[in-house]
Amino acid sequence: MVASVEDVIQPHSLDPADVPHPLVAMENLALVFGTGEGAVTALTNVNLSIKRHDFVSLIGPSGCGKTTLLRVVADLVKPTSGTIMVDGGTPEQARLDRSYGYVFQAPALYPWRNVRRNVELPLEIMGLPKTERQERSTRALETVGLAGFEGKFPWQLSGGMQQRVSIARAMGFEPELLLMDEPFGALDEITRDNLNLHLHELWKRTQLTVIFVTHSIPEAVFLSTHIVVMSPRPGRIVDVIECDLPYDRKLDMRETPDYLRIAHKVRDGLRAGHSYE
Amino acid sequence: MSAPVYAPEAAVAPALSTRLARRLHRGRVLPIITVLAVLLAVWCAGTVYMNAPRSIEMLERQGPDWTFQQLLDATWSMDRPVVPTPVQVFTDIWQNTVEREISSRRSLIFHSWVTLSSTMLGFAMGTVLGIVIAVAMVYVRTLDRSLMPWVIASQTVPILAIAPMIVVVLGNIGLTGVVPKAIISSYLSFFPVAIGMVKGLRSPDPLQLDLLSTYSATRSQTFWKLRWPASMPFLFPSLKIGVALALVGAIVGELPTGAQAGLGARLLTGSYYGQMVQLWSALVMSAVLALLCVFAVTAAEKMVVAAHGGRR
Ligand SMILES: Nc1ncnc2c1ncn2[C@@H]1O[C@H](COP(=O)(O)OP(=O)(O)OP(=O)(O)O)[C@@H](O)[C@H]1O
Numbered sequence A: 001m002v003a004s005v006e007d008v009i010q011p012h013s014l015d016p017a018d019v020p021h022p023l024v025a026m027e028n029l030a031l032v033f034g035t036g037e038g039a040v041t042a043l044t045n046v047n048l049s050i051k052r053h054d055f056v057s058l059i060g061p062s063g064c065g066k067t068t069l070l071r072v073v074a075d076l077v078k079p080t081s082g083t084i085m086v087d088g089g090t091p092e093q094a095r096l097d098r099s100y101g102y103v104f105q106a107p108a109l110y111p112w113r114n115v116r117r118n119v120e121l122p123l124e125i126m127g128l129p130k131t132e133r134q135e136r137s138t139r140a141l142e143t144v145g146l147a148g149f150e151g152k153f154p155w156q157l158s159g160g161m162q163q164r165v166s167i168a169r170a171m172g173f174e175p176e177l178l179l180m181d182e183p184f185g186a187l188d189e190i191t192r193d194n195l196n197l198h199l200h201e202l203w204k205r206t207q208l209t210v211i212f213v214t215h216s217i218p219e220a221v222f223l224s225t226h227i228v229v230m231s232p233r234p235g236r237i238v239d240v241i242e243c244d245l246p247y248d249r250k251l252d253m254r255e256t257p258d259y260l261r262i263a264h265k266v267r268d269g270l271r272a273g274h275s276y277e
Numbered sequence B: 001m002s003a004p005v006y007a008p009e010a011a012v013a014p015a016l017s018t019r020l021a022r023r024l025h026r027g028r029v030l031p032i033i034t035v036l037a038v039l040l041a042v043w044c045a046g047t048v049y050m051n052a053p054r055s056i057e058m059l060e061r062q063g064p065d066w067t068f069q070q071l072l073d074a075t076w077s078m079d080r081p082v083v084p085t086p087v088q089v090f091t092d093i094w095q096n097t098v099e100r101e102i103s104s105r106r107s108l109i110f111h112s113w114v115t116l117s118s119t120m121l122g123f124a125m126g127t128v129l130g131i132v133i134a135v136a137m138v139y140v141r142t143l144d145r146s147l148m149p150w151v152i153a154s155q156t157v158p159i160l161a162i163a164p165m166i167v168v169v170l171g172n173i174g175l176t177g178v179v180p181k182a183i184i185s186s187y188l189s190f191f192p193v194a195i196g197m198v199k200g201l202r203s204p205d206p207l208q209l210d211l212l213s214t215y216s217a218t219r220s221q222t223f224w225k226l227r228w229p230a231s232m233p234f235l236f237p238s239l240k241i242g243v244a245l246a247l248v249g250a251i252v253g254e255l256p257t258g259a260q261a262g263l264g265a266r267l268l269t270g271s272y273y274g275q276m277v278q279l280w281s282a283l284v285m286s287a288v289l290a291l292l293c294v295f296a297v298t299a300a301e302k303m304v305v306a307a308h309g310g311r312r
């Protein structure tokens, strides 16, 4: 993990001050899977506004609708009611414009492609020339610490390595909005710290906006500008906690009183959501 | 409970033979040889049993005291046996392949080639047809429901009933030779390909498909970058069945053509004139041909698997 992070995603020329609209805005969003007896209310009464260059973490117990919320933003599933805008238009428009990259909860690699060709898949679809594809995939793989594994096939990698390939795949894509569904869940503590730091640097030096699902409070507090606490049955937002740590963060910041205060607040929010059941 | 078998011979045997034995053991050579030996033994016993009545008749005519050894010799060396011996069959094959000019009408190489060429043409046509049908069923919603019953119905009609119709109808519009036979082959071989490919093209999991929607990939990109490579593990088993069926189709297609050339023709004339040796040679040759065809498909499969990461 030696590549400097600016290499991976070039700063967008767009100045956030010029764009007054939130990047993502949801109003009274609800989503019900199925109908009748077996219907599951995955999301209800979701109001959320995400500005450009926000780093928003979604945290909440299993099954509270975090993945579903990301999938709504990504236009992989349509909400039952309410409105959602992404990048000033519909989620569908944003998807067609390729304005976001999505790191799924599972790696979703193509087993017949080696690591490099998996990372280059979105670049092939965008029709980039071969040399640029190679440059981008090399840099993205260096960032996630997988330089030298380009020729390996997914079955030759551990689960955590596969997940890192899928992160590299989303980074090489260079989107302005990054949707990440528990990207570091399968990783050991040290690798996770490392990638947290890399993601933070990446976010800091670009105009990247991130929506980040996690089960880890330390991770959420370290990375985020806002932490959205959710609770299940029916899935809803119980609190949005502002995370006003300094813009420039280091890993050792996790012992400071400010950090601990925010972490405490998140934990209280999660408890409240749980006791609601 | 039986005690574990201890084989001291193996432990003290000289290096060369242990290595040979190990290779035989590890490889599939030994089981194949065993099965082959059993088959040949059954074949030889069958020869005695089937040819015995006529051999006994012949021996009786020469005198009442004949031995079992004489009977064996007689059953194994008849001019026109009911069932020929392996030696008779393989001698006949040797004479009609190695020792015969390829241009001769009795050359088994010539007849095999006639059958093989229509098999390959029909197999190619059937494979393309099967893939086209599968793609249509996967991509066109109305065809998904409406086409499958017809595909299945097509295979319930006995090919022996359809083959002469195809040959006669095509003959009337001036199409003879390899094309009618290839059509019969493709009629049989498209089926497993279509069935396998429908399953294969549908095999990508939802997440792999979602990934492509997040890139707003086009339909053709989804096909070539996901569905097609994902279907390869399903295509090749289907192709192995398909190529064997194509060979059957080619042979069946040669039966009603007036039996001029091809292994089917040799089978027909052999049974018509009671030339059992000729019939059996043609049979063995078609089995060899089938093995070669399946082997070729397996080789192609190995290449694709290697290019796709070496593990299915
Ligand atoms: N395709 C679907 N059809 C029906 N129900 C679904 C579907 N997807 C999710 N659900 C339901 O919606 C609810 C929220 O699921 P979701 O996957 O969003 O949870 P999550 O917060 O991501 O959980 P986890 O932390 O375990 O990943 C669950 O109760 C789940 O059963």
Ligand SMILES: [Mg+2]
Pocket: A066, A067, A068, A105, A181
């Ligand atoms: Mg989830």
